[in-house]
Amino acid sequence: MKIAKHIFLISINVFMLLLISSCSEEDTEIESYFEITETQLYAPPEETEFNIDISTNVNWKIVSTPDWIQVMPEVDYNINKLQITVFENEGYSSREGKIKIKTTGTVFEIEIRQGTFYEDFRKCYVTFEASGYQGNSVFTVYTQSDAKPDYYWGFTIRHEQNLSDEVYSDQYRISSCEEFMYNGYEMIPTETTILHIGESEFAYKKDDASYFTGGFHGNETLEEINFFIDNDLITNLSSEFTMRPCEEFSYLQKSIMHKNDISHTEEATHIKRTTIKDGGYNTKNTLIGIETVSMNICYGSIVSVSIDVGEKGYTDNFNESITFNQNGNRKMEEVNDIMFLWSNDSQLSTKIKSVFSIHNNSSKQYIWDTQYYSKYYRYIQNVDLGIGEVWNFETKVIFNKMR
Structure with missing residues (x-):
């Protein structure tokens, strides 16, 4: 009888430990996020630089960039800024392109359009x-x-x-x-x-x-x-x-x-x-x-x-x-x-x-x-x-x- 009672108490203790552990994991789980301050940029024909802020807790990388745009960095090095360089458009005609940033399961886009001063x-x-x-x-x-x-x-x-x-x-x-x-x-x-x-x-x-x-x-x-x-x-x-x-x-x-x-x-x-x-x-x-x-x-x-x-x-x-x-x-x-x-x-x-x-x-x-x-x-x-x-x-x- 004492042995059965002892086994029952051990089982209860194990169950409570598992329950506490499960609740602890749920309480401490952090939701992933990726936020970027600008998704549309307008550039004049001259070479132009933009600095874009990123706020995230997930890994990311650049997967696509037009050849007239340079982005630094191209992958996540724990840097919360993108430095975007739009090269000079010698023909002074309008053009547009997209920078694509991939995170886990999601692709974000920054649309860049270059022409003259739209204002x-x-x-x-x-x-x-x-x-x-x-x-x-x-x-x-x-x-x-x-x-x-x-x-x-x-x-x-x-x-x-x-x-x-x-x-x-x-x-x-x-x-x-x-x-x-x-x-x-x-x-x-x-x-x-x-x-x-x-x-x-x-x-x-x-x-x-x-x-x-x-x-x-x-x-x-x-x-x-x-x-x-x-x-x-x-x-x-x-x-x-x-x-x-x-x-x-x-x-x-x-x-x-x-x-x-x-x-x-x-x-x-x-x-x-x-x-x-x-x-x-x-x-x-x-x-x-x-x-x-x-x-x-x-x-x-x-x-x-x-x-x-x-x-x-x-x-x-x-x-x-x-x-x-x-x-x-x-x-x-x-x-x-x-x-x-x-x-x-x-x-x-x-x-x-x-x-x-x-x-x-x-x-x-x-x-x-x-x-x-x-x-x-x-x-x-x-x-x-x-x-x-x-x-x-x-x-x-x-x-x-x-x-």
Whole structure:
């Protein structure tokens, strides 16, 4: 009996020692961490050094570095600083690269972008050619990315004129938009398209028509046109200029919408103000009835988002994003006034928001998913514009780099 009791006491003591040991190990276990003070660096073209602080209790090493960057040290020697040297960029063009640091099971990145001094860049630059498109004038307006200051979106606004009976067009409009990188001296195209060629502002189709009216589709001729840089009227359109810095550019056009008949009968007045600034554009279309115009459909918001931007889409009414497949169908059609599109490949995104003065709470939007673009439409259908009646449609479009 005493032996059994003695064995029992020994067992209890061993169990308590194991329990205390286990609790002690849990209490003293230290969680690993790796913290770095900077993950994005901007360097001028000249050779530049950066010192980055590291706070960690794990081993690490540099696993990847661009050949125009030197990092010391390359492995952990109990030093809590990285000395990064960005070598001179003799071509003064922009370039970017990543330093990759590996710890146990995790890779951290420091993104480095080299160009000129970004704080000297202006939000907008305007170039004007008096005869840049078929002998007519062209504006190219570059508006700066908010996330990456050396990226710009270059909007082309051109005077399109074809007064043949089939087209009957004389107007200014946004025809396209491309992505550029700015090195402080010139805009360098990245070969990425932002807006595909087509209509990106306004059009409608009447009940008895087989073709649309307005913008790219024709049957629209201007009566008045004014251009503004920082709200100052441009008074001289005979002298060309290049890369004029500013905060914003806008144009205000009054035009007439015509019937598709031999006499090109006037049916409505169209007043359009498009402003390019802050990484995108805002266009307000006002339509005033001259005659009663019965419309099958009126597209108050149109944005020809290229497939370089429109790879995926999302709205607040969908639980998941949609990946577009360019099969020519309508996607994401719903009553809504906002949409987000983006591309992981180009790291570009856009937010589109529209406001209608009529049927705003019942207007549908959708993406026409083709091989050329993920084109955004918002519309009203089966409506009559009365004589003297005024409709307003406003669309705001912002583009940006995701990282």
